[in-house]
Amino acid sequence: MMKNYLLQILLLITAFMKSQGFNVLYEADYKMVYKDQKANPTSQEDTFALLINAKASYYKNMKKYVEDSLKYEKKIHEKTDFREGLRFITDFPEYIGTTSGKLYVTLPIGNKPFAYEETNSLKWQIVNEHQSLNGYRCQKAVTKKYGRTWIAWFTRDIPFPFGPYKFNKLPGLIVEVYDENKDYIFSLYNFRKRTYFCKSANMSPHASAVYKSKVFDYQRKEIADPNNYNKLITDPETLSYVLKKARERAQNYNPIELSID
Amino acid sequence: MMRKLFLLIAIGAAGFVSAFPFRTSCGKVVSVSDAGIKDMEYGQVLNTLKLINGDVCGTTNVSITIYNH
Numbered sequence A: 001m002m003k004n005y006l007l008q009i010l011l012l013i014t015a016f017m018k019s020q021g022f023n024v025l026y027e028a029d030y031k032m033v034y035k036d037q038k039a040n041p042t043s044q045e046d047t048f049a050l051l052i053n054a055k056a057s058y059y060k061n062m063k064k065y066v067e068d069s070l071k072y073e074k075k076i077h078e079k080t081d082f083r084e085g086l087r088f089i090t091d092f093p094e095y096i097g098t099t100s101g102k103l104y105v106t107l108p109i110g111n112k113p114f115a116y117e118e119t120n121s122l123k124w125q126i127v128n129e130h131q132s133l134n135g136y137r138c139q140k141a142v143t144k145k146y147g148r149t150w151i152a153w154f155t156r157d158i159p160f161p162f163g164p165y166k167f168n169k170l171p172g173l174i175v176e177v178y179d180e181n182k183d184y185i186f187s188l189y190n191f192r193k194r195t196y197f198c199k200s201a202n203m204s205p206h207a208s209a210v211y212k213s214k215v216f217d218y219q220r221k222e223i224a225d226p227n228n229y230n231k232l233i234t235d236p237e238t239l240s241y242v243l244k245k246a247r248e249r250a251q252n253y254n255p256i257e258l259s260i261d
Numbered sequence B: 001m002m003r004k005l006f007l008l009i010a011i012g013a014a015g016f017v018s019a020f021p022f023r024t025s026c027g028k029v030v031s032v033s034d035a036g037i038k039d040m041e042y043g044q045v046l047n048t049l050k051l052i053n054g055d056v057c058g059t060t061n062v063s064i065t066i067y068n069h
Helices: A002-020 A062-072 A082-088 A218-224 A236-251 B002-017 B034-039 B042-057
Strands: A022-034 A044-052 A057-061 A095-098 A102-109 A112-119 A125-133 A136-145 A148-155 A173-179 A184-198 B019-023 B029-033
Touching: A044 A062, A044 A184, A057 A062, A062 A082, A082 B042, A102 A218, A125 A148, A136 A173, A218 A236, A218 B042, A236 B029, A236 B042, B019 B034, B029 B034, B029 B042
Parallel strands: none
Antiparallel strands: A022 A044, A022 A184, A044 A057, A057 A095, A095 A102, A102 A112, A125 A136, A136 A148, A148 A173, A173 A184, B019 B029
């Protein structure tokens, strides 16, 4: 009786750990240059880690990767001075798990984690154009997705069908991918073998499940929401200036996904 | 008695206007309420400071850090 009880607890703990962690065999790191405003955009940069194994990949922001490992080790928590967290700020805090059939996205909205699934339905047109990028012989592929036309350069030298963000399903790792306006450009800067179990891959394994339509374009709403600013800015003149700018930025917002699919 | 009252008012006023100077990435300083920070969760504070930086400077990602861990 006692043995069964202990076994059940062990299974529960194992199940939880599995949903939180990811078995890593390789890691690909990407730099992204992006313009998230339509008019007068400023180019910004961020970096991401793509954790890879034989069947799946797990993509997350590099700053989140570091912050999550510190949170897992309890070196950062809700009571930590927020100044400590300033170095981990990113516009792309989502985790994206990719399998051949589905994409699993987890993202924080208003400090609460939400999760949605998407069918992994990317269809690429492989083009007979080649070039050398970052020391890899690459081939071109084109697809239309999320309201943009995307151009990818993949390499058969690394035979994993994965890539940054939600891009995958090519016969080799994606070395570079960008939209035709070059608003979002991902480039591989590091690829190496890393055999370990990443315990802090998904720090929100119990995120509330939602349909993508419920959270799509949440950033635009977040930018314009006055409740975000009212609590922190008490000077009326500064608040009025910031709210005006926030409305302009929300109208001018140029997200990576222009349409839901 | 009067002295104590003045002292209490002074401490109260200091607490009320207590603010944290948030230096944005373009150098402009926005005075952020300490009471507001205490009222919000860790992640919310960071996200709001990111949004304020975007409104004031036009950039939300302050700097790029390439980690080779």
